Amino acid sequence: MHSPAQRARLISIGLLLLSFALNLQLLDRFPLREDEALYSYWALHLRQEDPWLLTVWPDKPPLFLWAQALVFQFVGATQATARLLNIGITVTTAALLIATSRRLWATPGLLAAVLYVLNPFALSFAATAYTDPLLVFWGQLALYLALSRRDLGAGMALGAAIMTKQQGLLYVPLVFALSLLAVPPLPTVKQSVKQPPIVTTRTKSVLRLVSGLLFITGPILYWDSQRWAVAPSPWDLSVRHYGGLALADATLWPERARAWAGLLWYVGGNWLGWAHYALLALLTLVALWPRSRPGNHQARPRLAPLLLAGWSVGFLVVHLITTVQIWDRYLLPLLPIIVLLLEPAVANRARIGSFGKPKFAAVVACVLLTILLPGGLRAARGEVPLGGDHGAYSGLTEAVTWLTSERSTSDAHLPFLLYQQPFGWQLQFYLYDATRNDAVEVRWFANEVTLADNAAKSPAQRRFLLQPQWQSTPALALHLATRNLQITARKHFGMLTLFEIQNRPQPPCPWCLCTPATAQPQSTEHPLWSTFPTPPSLPSVATMRNAGNRSE
Structure with missing residues (x-):
């Protein structure tokens, strides 16, 4: 007889295997799109010819290109192998969501896993060669390590996110806030060692975060600086190619809101999906709101969703009112935060810190599986207009x-x-x-x-x-x-x-017809002489003299 924790682990493994199987459906079905092929070309060029990227100038930080080049080194460079990295990264991100849910909410993490594994957004970008899935992985790892009070590792993961794509900077406030929120464990009665002040603890936490951040970004920025005499920095090129981040004209906000809402719609997939998201959000409020009281050591579960929700709203507002390009993949970092916010919906009403009732969690997971699986299968077959190519470049x-x-x-x-x-x-x-x-x-x-x-x-x-x-x-x-x-x-x-x-074939003509060469006597006469009329023959000087002598 398996314990509830063992059953939760088995279900988690099954969900991860399901994620891997669904992501493989688009491994080699469609060709790479423009940006996917460009990133793969940069990685291939980096591996074979130009490790310093002096002859080609990428506008993305090099961490994704290095990882892609490493994949090409071991399994070759094809459109299928170009997608292997993000497929593995997407499955690993689902595992991180399970671990983060257990750390943050003390729940099995099954709801977050189901919502992420079967989400059309995640499935559409898994089998691609974009930089965004790796960015989301590093950002999620930084959040998990910050909640686990592993501040040095959280800083390193945050630095890796920034060195994967410039949008990694958006994770900085959330990672620092969650790291400061992670309160040290309370001392037991038997512990006689005096705990350090909370201000000192938070200062050390920030220092460790910054140290980890510099440990990753420092060497990469130094590598980049060695190229500046020949090649521009990716940070400079990104501003040239996409334009600097500025406040958009207020008259464009309604149009931008409609465009972003059209892309955000696919997070739920359909009306039924969004209805269940709304129901889960309501259950989350019911599970969290009455559980934390001032002075209780469980204040963290009350502040954490506020931080996550506040960051999500800020994320959307930044994309709405600024000149950020309206591209579907820019919303991918928002998806793990949404599913994390909905995870407490299956928490036990007795106490947020318990693992809850496994049967109740299993029933909810099965219901969600039934509702979300059709949309997930459509995305796995490439029938959702997100992510990579869906047939325009077939052949x-x-x-x-x-x-x-x-x-x-x-x-x-x-x-x-x-x-x-x-x-x-x-x-x-x-x-x-x-x-x-x-x-x-x-x-x-x-x-x-x-x-x-x-x-x-x-x-x-x-x-x-x-x-x-x-x-x-x-x-x-x-x-x-x-x-x-x-x-x-x-x-x-x-x-x-x-x-x-x-x-085009030309008809034969006398002057262009090739004939076997025959020996012909060489003439010293210029070819142009034949175009002039032949002058009348003139008597020679000797003949004229003889005629004169006869007349005398």
């Missing part, structure tokens, strides 16, 4: 495979030319080896005229055009024809078509 990997195979069997000495418009960042990653070996050359074109002109200047090379169905170039055939070129569809791959541009 890209097959097209690249066909092109590289065709090039390997060709005896041409010049590289194939591949013209494209929307696939520049993806092809940098997919054709990394082919472009380095001069087997394929990728060229971007602005319009049909520039494409036709450039193709006409490379008549000795095989020229291809990779084009999606949602992009059209209606005048391309005309512009090619004016340059004696023609275009033919070679292969169809999913949503993409691979065209080949060829020289």
